[in-house]
Amino acid sequence: MIEALRTLPKEQTSSHCCFCSMQCGVELVPSDKNPGLVVKPSPNFPVATGRLCQKGLNSLEHVLHPERVTEPLARMNSTFGAWSPVTWDDALGDIAKQIQELQQEYGHDAAAVYGGGSLTNEVCYLLGKFTRVALRSKYIDYNGRYCMSSAAAASNQAFGIDRGMTMPLSEIPKAKYIILAGTNIAECQPTMMPYLLEAKKNGAVIVTIDPRNTMTSKVADIHVRLQPGFDSVFVNGLLHVIVNEKLYADSFVQERTVGFEQLAEAVKSFTPARVEEITGVLEGMVRTVARGFAKAETGIVLTARGLEQQVNGVENTLNYINLSVLTGKIGRPGCGYGAVTGQANGQGGREHGQKADQLPGYRSIEDPAAREHVASVWGIRPEELPGKGVSAYELLKKVDEGEIKALIVLGSNPLVSSPNSGMVERALQKLKLLVVIDMFESETARYAHYLLPGSSFLEGEGTLTNLEGRVFHRGKVLELPGSSKLDYEIICELADRLGRGAYFQYSGIEDVFNELARASAGGKADYSGITYDRLKSEKGLFWPCPSADHPGTPYMFQKSFHHADGKARLFGITPKMPAEPIDTDYPFVLTTGRLSNHYLSGYRRAERKVCIRRLQYRWRRSIRG
Numbered sequence: 001m002i003e004a005l006r007t008l009p010k011e012q013t014s015s016h017c018c019f020c021s022m023q024c025g026v027e028l029v030p031s032d033k034n035p036g037l038v039v040k041p042s043p044n045f046p047v048a049t050g051r052l053c054q055k056g057l058n059s060l061e062h063v064l065h066p067e068r069v070t071e072p073l074a075r076m077n078s079t080f081g082a083w084s085p086v087t088w089d090d091a092l093g094d095i096a097k098q099i100q101e102l103q104q105e106y107g108h109d110a111a112a113v114y115g116g117g118s119l120t121n122e123v124c125y126l127l128g129k130f131t132r133v134a135l136r137s138k139y140i141d142y143n144g145r146y147c148m149s150s151a152a153a154a155s156n157q158a159f160g161i162d163r164g165m166t167m168p169l170s171e172i173p174k175a176k177y178i179i180l181a182g183t184n185i186a187e188c189q190p191t192m193m194p195y196l197l198e199a200k201k202n203g204a205v206i207v208t209i210d211p212r213n214t215m216t217s218k219v220a221d222i223h224v225r226l227q228p229g230f231d232s233v234f235v236n237g238l239l240h241v242i243v244n245e246k247l248y249a250d251s252f253v254q255e256r257t258v259g260f261e262q263l264a265e266a267v268k269s270f271t272p273a274r275v276e277e278i279t280g281v282l283e284g285m286v287r288t289v290a291r292g293f294a295k296a297e298t299g300i301v302l303t304a305r306g307l308e309q310q311v312n313g314v315e316n317t318l319n320y321i322n323l324s325v326l327t328g329k330i331g332r333p334g335c336g337y338g339a340v341t342g343q344a345n346g347q348g349g350r351e352h353g354q355k356a357d358q359l360p361g362y363r364s365i366e367d368p369a370a371r372e373h374v375a376s377v378w379g380i381r382p383e384e385l386p387g388k389g390v391s392a393y394e395l396l397k398k399v400d401e402g403e404i405k406a407l408i409v410l411g412s413n414p415l416v417s418s419p420n421s422g423m424v425e426r427a428l429q430k431l432k433l434l435v436v437i438d439m440f441e442s443e444t445a446r447y448a449h450y451l452l453p454g455s456s457f458l459e460g461e462g463t464l465t466n467l468e469g470r471v472f473h474r475g476k477v478l479e480l481p482g483s484s485k486l487d488y489e490i491i492c493e494l495a496d497r498l499g500r501g502a503y504f505q506y507s508g509i510e511d512v513f514n515e516l517a518r519a520s521a522g523g524k525a526d527y528s529g530i531t532y533d534r535l536k537s538e539k540g541l542f543w544p545c546p547s548a549d550h551p552g553t554p555y556m557f558q559k560s561f562h563h564a565d566g567k568a569r570l571f572g573i574t575p576k577m578p579a580e581p582i583d584t585d586y587p588f589v590l591t592t593g594r595l596s597n598h599y600l601s602g603y604r605r606a607e608r609k610v611c612i613r614r615l616q617y618r619w620r621r622s623i624r625g
């Protein structure tokens with residue numbers, strides 16, 4: 001067993017669950033029983049207020065799992081051939097040599113990086129810097145493209161900034177009307193449920209909009225069972241009623257928004273009767289929800305992947321944002337819009353340079369001022385920075401087309417999570433060099449030439465940003481198993497082997513964070529006022545936090561939005577119909593939907609034990625009748 005290879009802590013230590021974006025606090029308590037540690041909910045972190053779901057309670061499982069890779073492995077002969085253990089020295093030396101040879105022959109862009117949204121801010125930041133400074137390649141992207149990129153695009157368009165939630169979770173109990181669209185909180189962010197239940201106790205009306213009856217819709221007062229892909233039609237119906245009956249926030253719309261006329265024009269023909277005709281949702285229902293939300297004193301709209309991951313995901317999300325903005329339910333207590341982030345660091349992971357078109361602080365890589373600022377922090381000339389790359393799927397296509405010859409994957413399992421897995425499988429086999437840095441031999445790692453053992457959430461210190469935009473510090477609890485290394489050390493050591501070590505000299509992870517904070521200064525996601533000391537004493541700070549004495553920004557848009565004129569944008573949405581409507585030959589619609597006891601591509605193994613327990617529970621229940 002892995003735990004036999006290292007000393008477990010003798011004292012109780014604090015950390016955070018590694019799974020979803022709630023980032024609940026956990027306590028690791030020493031125990032006499034195997035494996036010597038128990039996970040307990042932490043009452044100290046304000047977000048989950050002393051609760052954990054099944055995944056959190058089992059989050060130790062993968063850290064101590066016997067199948068964990070604990071030494072560098074190389075496989076030079078054939079895919080699926082036997083792995084041979086190698087020293088770090090040989091592995092990193094050979095990888096660097098092969099990258100240099102490939103880049104000499106095919107150019108810098110022949111090497112690429114593929115990251116993930118579960119990693120700390122520091123590791124995400126370093127992956128972006130490593131790609132641009134050590135590889136000097138433009139090709140980096142990450143798994144978040146398959147997650148909530150359409151929500152990010154919509155928030156940027158409407159508000160001029162993308163922070164998933166515009167308000168802290170603590171606002172939910174103050175809302176009198178809550179719309180949950182395409183979000184199954186009870187299974188995906190279970191510890192958020194108490195906030196909804198408290199709102200209900202305070203008299204809130206809760207509406208769920210989902211094609212299925214879900215664990216979340218069980219607590220709803222109204223459940224709109226919408227066919228997949230029809231959100232914009234339904235929301236246009238709501239907006240039609242609100243405009244027609246003059247239920248919108250007139251002065252708010254005049255003073256703080258642009259685009260009302262386009263919106264009013266676009267929704268003109270979406271009468272409740274027409275919406276019923278297209279979607280099957282009764283016209284009375286459209287009127288009830290529209291009037292209910294618009295007339296409520298306070299209200300919150302939350303969306304997630306159900307509608308964001310449709311072909312018209314950006315428009316769907318923009319339309320739900322329209323609902324919040326048109327009714328003035330944003331930027332004041334008990335109000336707000338939120339796209340509920342998914343992965344542990346889905347928020348921070350998209351802010352510091354892992355995206356193909358971005359530099360740290362959510363800056364555009366095409367903006368000359370941003371390039372100059374970040375280049376000066378990195379100690380290079382702006383013209384040395386590569387330009388914009390391509391998004392995750394296009395990156396994998398470039399592997400398939402032969403333009404990218406070497407790929408480093410850290411924190412993702414794209415063979416399972418990317419669309420068109422046939423293409424991805426073919427592409428991975430074409431690579432001259434695939435390096436996977438993971439804790440397990442994932443499906444993707446089976447095609448790797450090198451599998452390097454990285455660190456789990458309990459082994460590496462760092463910061464993450466939860467679904468609220470709250471940046472917090474996560475300490476180190478465990479020593480690394482075997483000869484595994486911290487993810488950040490692997491990146492820095494590889495940079496050194498590539499002859500660029502001078503740009504990756506850090507005295508520790510805090511030093512990386514301080515550089516990230518400087519690089520983000522003046523950007524949209526400004527972390528420059530955040531330090532480890534502040535995070536440790538204040539249990540988290542909301543970005544933007546632009547100076548050492550700034551208190552952070554829990555509520556956004558109280559006075560202005562982030563477009564240059566300070567106004568939010570309303571959009572007229574002409575709904576696209578679903579790409580493939582059903583007919584008698586193809587009568588089924590498939591869409592996304594998660595299970596509480598399963599997590600993403602399944603490689604963090606906690607769910608195995610949980611699933612078994614769950615089955616046993618059901619079994620016992622059924623015996624008892």
Ligand SMILES: Nc1nc2c(c(=O)[nH]1)N[C@H]1C(S)=C(S)[C@@H](COP(=O)(O)OP(=O)(O)OC[C@H]3O[C@@H](n4cnc5c(=O)[nH]c(N)nc54)[C@H](O)[C@@H]3O)O[C@H]1N2
Nearest residue numbers: 182183184188228229304305306342343593594596599600
């Ligand atoms: N247990 C568990 N929790 C997780 C994860 C996990 O894998 N397992 N993953 C994490 C991650 S990365 C993410 S991104 C989040 C995802 O969190 P969610 O987005 O909440 O999860 P999903 O179940 O994918 O989708 C939510 C709901 O959308 C509905 N839906 C499908 N199509 C449509 C549509 O066209 N319109 C509307 N209105 N609804 C629709 C589905 O029926 C489903 O109930 O969860 C995070 N939490």
Ligand SMILES: Nc1nc2c(c(=O)[nH]1)N[C@H]1C(S)=C(S)[C@@H](COP(=O)(O)OP(=O)(O)OC[C@H]3O[C@@H](n4cnc5c(=O)[nH]c(N)nc54)[C@H](O)[C@@H]3O)O[C@H]1N2
Nearest residue numbers: 143146147411412413417437438442454592600601602603
């Ligand atoms: N069909 C379908 N596809 C989907 C979705 C869907 O609903 N349906 N959902 C999409 C969504 S929302 C998302 S977010 C993506 C996610 O898709 P993936 O990126 O595949 O997510 P994970 O399964 O979390 O894979 C993470 C990998 O990184 C490793 N890992 C985790 N933490 C660390 C770490 O700290 N260090 C290192 N070195 N490795 C680590 C894990 O062991 C695992 O192998 O999938 C998308 N794809």
Ligand code: SF4
Nearest residue numbers: 017020023024053056
């Ligand atoms: S709600 Fe999310 S962060 Fe909290 S214990 Fe469950 S999976 Fe972990």
Ligand SMILES: [Mo]
Nearest residue numbers: 147148342343
């Ligand atoms: Mo996600």
